[in-house]
Amino acid sequence: MSNHDRPATVFLEKEQGFILPTKEYSIPDIDISLQPIRSFKDLFRLKALTRKIRSPIVKNIFSARVINMRSIESLKNARRSLEDVYYRDYETNIIHIDDLHSINVDLSYEIRELKKDTYYLEHGEDYFIDYISKLYNKFDQHVMKGLGFLDNLHFNCFITDRDGTTNNYCGHYRSSIQPVYNAVFLSRFASLCTEHPIFITSAPLKNFGIIDVSVNPDNVFIYAGSKGREFLDLDLREHRSFIDPLKQERLEELTLRVSELEKKPELEKFFYVGSGLQLKFGQLTIARQDVTNSIPEEESVALLSNVTSIVHELDPDGTVFRILDTGKDIEIILTVDGENGTKDFDKGDGLKFIDSRVNLHLEKGPHLVCGDTESDIPMLEAVLEYTDDVYAIFVTRDVALAKKVASLCSNTLIVPSPDILLTILGIAALTTKRKKGSKAPGIFL
Numbered sequence: 001m002s003n004h005d006r007p008a009t010v011f012l013e014k015e016q017g018f019i020l021p022t023k024e025y026s027i028p029d030i031d032i033s034l035q036p037i038r039s040f041k042d043l044f045r046l047k048a049l050t051r052k053i054r055s056p057i058v059k060n061i062f063s064a065r066v067i068n069m070r071s072i073e074s075l076k077n078a079r080r081s082l083e084d085v086y087y088r089d090y091e092t093n094i095i096h097i098d099d100l101h102s103i104n105v106d107l108s109y110e111i112r113e114l115k116k117d118t119y120y121l122e123h124g125e126d127y128f129i130d131y132i133s134k135l136y137n138k139f140d141q142h143v144m145k146g147l148g149f150l151d152n153l154h155f156n157c158f159i160t161d162r163d164g165t166t167n168n169y170c171g172h173y174r175s176s177i178q179p180v181y182n183a184v185f186l187s188r189f190a191s192l193c194t195e196h197p198i199f200i201t202s203a204p205l206k207n208f209g210i211i212d213v214s215v216n217p218d219n220v221f222i223y224a225g226s227k228g229r230e231f232l233d234l235d236l237r238e239h240r241s242f243i244d245p246l247k248q249e250r251l252e253e254l255t256l257r258v259s260e261l262e263k264k265p266e267l268e269k270f271f272y273v274g275s276g277l278q279l280k281f282g283q284l285t286i287a288r289q290d291v292t293n294s295i296p297e298e299e300s301v302a303l304l305s306n307v308t309s310i311v312h313e314l315d316p317d318g319t320v321f322r323i324l325d326t327g328k329d330i331e332i333i334l335t336v337d338g339e340n341g342t343k344d345f346d347k348g349d350g351l352k353f354i355d356s357r358v359n360l361h362l363e364k365g366p367h368l369v370c371g372d373t374e375s376d377i378p379m380l381e382a383v384l385e386y387t388d389d390v391y392a393i394f395v396t397r398d399v400a401l402a403k404k405v406a407s408l409c410s411n412t413l414i415v416p417s418p419d420i421l422l423t424i425l426g427i428a429a430l431t432t433k434r435k436k437g438s439k440a441p442g443i444f445l
C-alpha cells in the first residue's frame, strides 16, 4: 500500500444500544488505535473525539453517576497516539500538511492535559490537586491567598476570558479541547457561587468556536464569541449584534482575499498553526505565530505585510477596519461608532450587548472578572461603570498589566497560571456557605 492509499488513523466507535432514556449520559466506547497522527486532519479528528468522551464524563460527574474505566482507557490511548508522533520523532515533531509540505508541531498542551485528566479520573481530586501543586512554584500559597480573596462571596456576574485565563494556552485552537478537571472546577464554581456565569472570548462562537472546544454541562455558562458580538444564552438561543450591511460586505471581501493566501505555498502554514484562520462575527483573525514561536520571524512579518496591504486596499481611509497585531495573531476588526468617531469593538461592548439581551443586573455586585491580557481590561472597565463592587483575578506574569488592573480595581488578585485560578475556584465552591434556597449541596446541575 502506498502512502497515498494508507487510511487515516482509525477510530472505532461501538454502539452501546441503551434502552433507557439515558443516551446523553452514555460515554462513547471509542477504541482509539495507536497508529501515529500524520496530519492536522488526524490530530483535530482525534481531539474532537476526546471531546465526545470528555463531555459525557463531565455530565455524569455532575449528575452523581460513576463513570466506567474504559472511558479513561480511551483518553489514555488518545494521549499515547499523540506521544507516538511527538516523542518518537522528537527532533523533528513533524506533521504533514500534505504530501509536499510539513511543519513542526508542539503537542505538549494536548499530551499534558490528557495526562492530567486521566490522573484526575483515576486518583480523585485530592491526589490530583497534590499532583498539579508540584507543577507550580508556591502553588499552596497562591491557592490559600485566592480562597481568602474570594471570601465565600456569592457573585452576581462571573465574567471570564477562556484562553490563557481558565484554559492553558494551546498551539492549535481546534485541538484546545477543555479538559474534564477544568470543566468540573469551573462549572462547580459557576453553578454554586455565581448567578450569571459568562465566557467572553475573541474566538468565534461556533464553526469552529468556543462551543466546539468546551465540555462544561449545558445551561451553566453563557458563551459569547467574537468579543461578545455573538452569544448563546442559557436556553441555547443565539444572539447576534447589529452590523452595518455595508461594513459586512467589506468584511466578506476581506475574507475572500485573505483565504486566497492559503494557495501560496509559503503562506499556507498560517492556516494551521495557532489560531489559524478564524472567521468571526464582525472580525477576521489569522495567526502569524504560535505559542512556541515555530514560525521564523521573517516569514511571520511577511504574512503581516501581505494582510496589511490587503486591508489598506479595501479600506484606504481606515474607517471600516482596525488592525490589531498581538504578535501571535493579526485581528482585523470592523469599527463601531464610539464617543470620538469610530473605535474597535471590545469585550466591554460585548458585555453591554449581552446585558441588553439578557438582563444581568450589572448594578448589583459583587461581580468577578477574570482575564489574562490587555484585551480583557475593557470588560473590567465596563462592569466598573455600573458598580464598584467588583473583584478581578488576572492570570499574568506581566508586571505592567498587573499594575494596570490593580489601579482600575481595588480588589485585584494576580495569579501566575490558569491551573491555579481553576483550583481556587474549584475549592471555593466546596467551602462556600450556601445561600438559602440555592441548589441542594451534592447534586448541582
Ligand SMILES: [Mg+2]
Residues within 6 Å of the ligand: 161, 162, 163, 164, 165, 371, 372, 373
Ligand atoms: Mg486570553
